[in-house]
Structures are given as structure tokens and as C-alpha cells.
Amino acid sequence: FFILLVVGQAAKSKRPKEPGENKIKPVNKKVKPKTPKMKERESTDSSWKSQSILMQVMDKGRFQKLAATLSLSAGESIELRCKGSNVTWNYPSYLDTFKDSRLSIKQLDRYSQLILANSTAADTGEYSCWLQLCNGNKCRKDETKTGSTYIFFTDKEELFVPTPSYFEIVYLNPDKPAVIPCRVTTPSAKVTLHREFPAEEIETDGTDIIYDVKKGFVYQHPTSDHKGIVYCKAESQGAPQISIKYHLLYVEVPKGPPSTTIAASSNRAAVSDSVHVICTVLGEPDVDVNFRWQYPGQQSERPAIIQNFWRLINRGIGHTTRMSKSVLVVEDFEAGDAGNYICIAQNLQGETTVATKVELN
Secondary structure (H helix, E strand, O other), X not given: OOOOOOOOOOOOOOOOOOOOOEOOOOOOOOOOOOOOOOOOOOOOOOOHHHHOOEEEEOHHHOEEEOOOEEEEEOOOOEEEEEEOOOEXXXXXXXXXXXXXXXXXXXXXXXXEEEEEOOOOHHHOEEEEEEEEEEEOOEEEEEEEEEEEEEEEEEOOOOOEOOOOOOEEEEEEOOOOOEEEOOOEOOOOOEEEEEEOOOOEEEOOOOOOEEEEOOOEEEEOOOOHXXXXXXXXXXXXXXXXXXXXXXEEEEOOOOOOOOEEEEEEOOOEEOOOOOEEEEEEEEEOOOOOOEEEEEOXXXXXXXXXXXXXXXXXXXXXXXXXXXXXXXXXXXXXXXXXXXXXXXEEEEEOOEEEXXXXXXXXX
């Protein structure tokens, strides 16, 4: 089947909510922020925590060191300061995606300032900063000068952090944990996981399935038995709220460079024919593939149409594979178009080169 992601943006409704009604509004894109990795320091004078360079600016110019988590009410503004003359920030990425004017970052002589005005439930997430050490154009993170906090922007109308759609796909890979990202805005909320069919609550045993308030439900060892449609339910001093639905797809594809095949519509073509050469990759659903082509008419800049697309295919027993294709089309075939058509398919783990020959009839 094909995946179509529709991102909507809706105005905030103030009407009373019915019990159990889906309260997620497609307001902002949620992307899990990257947590800076902290290396253990060899020095014995202090741990990295005491070296935290992140502080919150309070009323009347007071400063406060930040704990691992902070809870604020949605609507409040916050000002953070990070000590240093060359500071990099990390925050929920949708603020960049939507170029949100509520976010302001300024680098001053001795510190960097981050201000977030009129916060919303969607701003819930990790806020971190670190000092950059630069030598010429090359910069690296100073692992000893970092700061990080996870901020909950609590909103009783929005117990779940809003997402851009009402439906998400989560891939279950047998060799890595899978996350059902129904994060909450109120850390004290009671959150449970439910299967849609058959309708039942999924037990969170704290070993195979755990709940992390900063991530959501984590399947530590996904299997094909976990596939299906699930949702989360949260309760906190009021009617329970329901999250969006998550479609869990089980994946089992060998890792490595793309598994690639190539085929031409015909290996012999007459002058003025139209020839299609198709390069196909079968791989993991969430692994992107890039295609490059080399073909006889390239040197003389002969026009060729190249189209790339992908879709998910069900390979039985709940296994899902992504089929990526690149199609090169040569219209009005000429003698100079005869020869080898080479496709190079690349993913993060390497590249595969395949070729086929098209001769003049």
C-alpha cells in the first residue's frame, strides 16, 4: 500500500471535550530531539552535572540551575541561558520546521539566550545546549560543557503532545527497540497502551514493554506478534483522553547495502523507440535509498527522464518491505543511446551497482 502523510493545522478549539474523545490536534510537527551523549569524565574534581552550563532566568534577574525535568503551564514563556561564547542549542525540531516566531535565540559575548514565548503543549520535549570548540572551520562538541533538561508544558486540554496527523506508522524491527511515541504533557498522568482489535489493554511489564515519560511505550524486543493498530489512553484529574492511532508493522529485511535489480523494457530497441530502464531496491521501510545513473547518452547530454518513487509491500506473515524504484526513460532512441545502463543504489550502509545492456535493433 502507499503511504500518504497529510499534515494539517487547526485552530485551537475551546469547546468542552467529550470523554474519551481524541484530543490531539495537528498543530505542530513532533520530532524526537537528539540527546547529546555525555562521556564519563576522567577528572576527579566534579561530574559533568556540576559543569552544566544551562540555567533558567527567573523573575527579578535571578537564575536557577535546571534539573533533569521541569514542568511549566502551557502559555508561560521561558528564558534559558547557556554559558559560553560559541553555543549550540537543541530543541523540538518542529520549531524550526514551522519557523516559529515564538522562538528566539541570541548569542551574546558570554552566553547564548533562548526565549520561547506563549508556550503550547506541543513544545514539550528536550532542550539542551553545548559549547563548540573550533579550530579554523572545524568544530566539535565540548563534552564537558553541556546542559540539558526535559520541559513539560502542561495543558489539561492536551494530555498528549500534539502530532501533525491522526495516524502514524511504527516499524517493528527484530534487532532494535520500537517506540510508540505517545508522550504526555503532564508527567504524573497515568498512561496505558491499548490494542484496537481485539480490543484490550496491553500489559506493560516493565521488561519487554516499558513506559518512558520522555519517549512513550518502548517495545524492547519487537516480534511479529506485536503488529496491529494500537493507541494510548491518559488520565489526570478528569476524563481520560485518547491518543492518535499507531499502525505497528513488522519488518525483517537483511541489513547492508541495497538489494538491487535492474531491467530494461527491452534489451533491443529500434530507432525512435521509447526505452524504460527500471532499477528496483527491496529494503527496510524506514531506510531511504538514493539512486544515481550512468548511461550512453549522458556525455552528449541526451535528455533522459528519471523518476524515483517508493511504496510499502506486504510480504506475508505480517512482514513489510519498502520497494524503491528509479525509472530512466529514453524517448526517440538513437544509435548513440545503445550501450550499458548503470544504476547505483545507495543507503547508509553502502551502495550496490547493477547494469543492463540495450542494443540497437
